[in-house]
Amino acid sequence: MRVLPLSAHGSGPYVLPRAGPGRGAWPISYFLNIYVDKASGRPIDPAAEGLLRCLLSDEGQAIIARHSAEGDGYVPLDAHHLAAERVTIEGL
Structure with a gap:
């Protein structure tokens, strides 16, 4: 299994889920x-x-x-x- 960087838009930016200030940037955040x-x-x-x-x-x-x-x-x-x-x- 591997976590994939995702983007809310087809052109990026592509991000991984992470802790800290940017944790809401992953498109599957809820x-x-x-x-x-x-x-x-x-x-x-x-x-x-x-x-x-x-x-x-x-x-x-x-x-x-x-x-x-x-x-x-x-x-x-x-x-x-x-x-x-x-x-x-x-x-x-």
Whole structure:
């Protein structure tokens, strides 16, 4: 078995999966999905909303970035996805 460098585009760049700051560049990288049990028409639980806001805040993303080099660390969201997720929690 061999790990292959992949590209999201046919013209490259081709990258291998790796730990550290560039670990989200491999095209098969995936997001950590967080699901909240919210009844239709009812507000989200304040504790769940607080957690989501913390994770998506600048401070929360900085904490995630500081731990991204750890074996099971995550990488912060890029600016596009972060903005989209912040809009999502405003609609909860």
